[in-house]
Amino acid sequence: MTGKGRELADMMERRKVDILCVQETRWKGSKAHSIGAGFKLFYYGVYSKRNGVGVVLKEEFVRNVLEVRRVSDRLMSLKLEIEGVILNVVSGYAPQVGCELEEKERFWSELDEVIESIPTGERVAIGVDFNGHVGEGNRGDEEVMGKFGVKERNLEGQMVVDFAKRMDMAVVNTYFQKREEHRVTYKSGGRRTQVDYILCRRGNLKEISDCKVVVGESVARQHRMVVCRMTLMVCKKKRSKIEIEKKTKWWKLKKEECCEEFRQKLRQALGDQVVLPDNWETTAEVIRETGRKVLGVSSGRRKEDKETLW
Template sequence: MAVVVNPGLDRSGKGRELADMMERRKVDILCVQETRWKGSKARSIGAGFKLFYYGVDSKRNGVGVVLKEEFVRNVLEVKRVSDRVMSLKLEIEGVMLNVVSGYAPQVGCELEEKERFWSELDEVMESIPTGERVVIGADFNGHVGEGNTGDEEVMGKFGVKERNLEGQMVVDFAKRMDMGVVNTYFQKREEHRVTYKSGGRSTQVDYILCRRGNLKEISDCKVVVGECVARQHRMVVCRMTLMVCKKKRPEIEKKTKWWKLKKEECCEEFRQKLRQALGGQVVLPDDWETTEEVIRETGRKVLGVSSGRRKEDKETWWWNEEVQDSVQRKRLAKKKWDMDRTEENRQEYKELQCRVKREVSKAKQKA
């Protein structure tokens, strides 16, 4: 599971780029914030991933959860509380897993808005039975800080810099709900703990939380450096193991291509073959079951059947080699700029960003 912030899904091709990143990084569940999509829907973003989202304004806020296709059928409940809090309940081989995506107000926002966010998050947590697993992926816009003196029960030592008021709210919430701040339990280089980087500022504001009793199921948690799906935020990845049996994917039934009857030549051939199969009779016999089977068999022979494979995702048709190559170049340029922030590297990254947008637009027009 992972949490990524401000992916800018309103921009051309970003949803498909996000799906590609999830597939490449082997991420099954992803919490996203600041999606800036208005509405409360679920839609495919390609590569076998589906986004459940909620937003009331296309210019700010918005939260969502992206699931790998095999987990979509396991969704029992979707709670869209506000454009800052939403949750999904999944049943995986009898194990109940609640995934919560949150986006806390920034430091400069009114106290009333901050209290509303924490109240909504409290309500979601209180509605979940204590025996069910909970994982929260959120941009809390706060610094829990380095060290854990006095707070050992809810966090580790490996935060970043000093705690602020908003970070204290995160710690207080963890204590109320008996949860642990997962990021802080794993000793990593600071570069793999910093979740937000802009100009000369670098800090940790994005966190994954889970019940303290389930911390043993998490084997690793770190920040992934080098991805460019989000502009300033970095993806936090958490590896969580649930001891469940994997279900076999059901086969899709092969279907006769009846739509070919719209073509005159196919329709005429079907008529002739059907007459032959019925023994030259123009009037159908009284035995409808026999007649039905003759019609179906003739249709299969003349019109053919589908392959039985899954349909291609709606947003996959334009994801061609040129687009993938441009995205790969952009990703490498972002990594290069992160390592050496010269004006030349910044300019190269900006040019490749524009190139990706052009390639996506061109590919969609051709398809």
């Protein structure tokens, strides 16, 4: 995607996409910079001519980033806090079919480690070019995928399904019935396949209302963008009730009429006794109760400091 930053940002703005996982960035380094239109790219790459992964965020979410984890030039993750909900976004680029087995095993091992390190109470959204086909249908795999894949499953696709089972994830693309044109993520010549997938925790699948491939965009030459609509369910914390002490308005005794009324009521409460009772606690309570009745009590609320803006 070298030189395509602004084009990518414009597409995200047009399609109303807030977070995007990108692969094959082919940018060397581990940085974050603005790509225009109010979007910022976090990326990691070792070589300038191959691999590289990244996550693009809408600028308003940048301040919500808690952690950026750059694992390799094939895998990275971002941890965000949105309205009290922790969301982990994982971007990955799995080795192609012809790559060495050792490289494939390293990728899957690193991905396992990333997911296992995330607390179970946090959300996870995985956007990866898995270079594998999970296939159409879900017989025997109903717990992790729907029926709406593309064509036949291959070995790399089986690795995706096995990963989903290990980590209790769901392959989101396959749960939404779409025309094949909106399921094919890779198109080159006569080849039409599905290799790019979005995964989430099975328990959070209900938060996703739609998932489909966007057609008609030219940012990526062969791959097409997969978009899902996720609504985070925020649990509002109940405010704890705070007992506020109400205070007697003793300052009113400065007024002669209030002071005189207080004397009369107190004398009546004490039974017009000239000598006070021996029990001081009883006398003190009579004084306090009389004060509350005659002078009144405050609401207990603090007076707010008001600032006038000119």
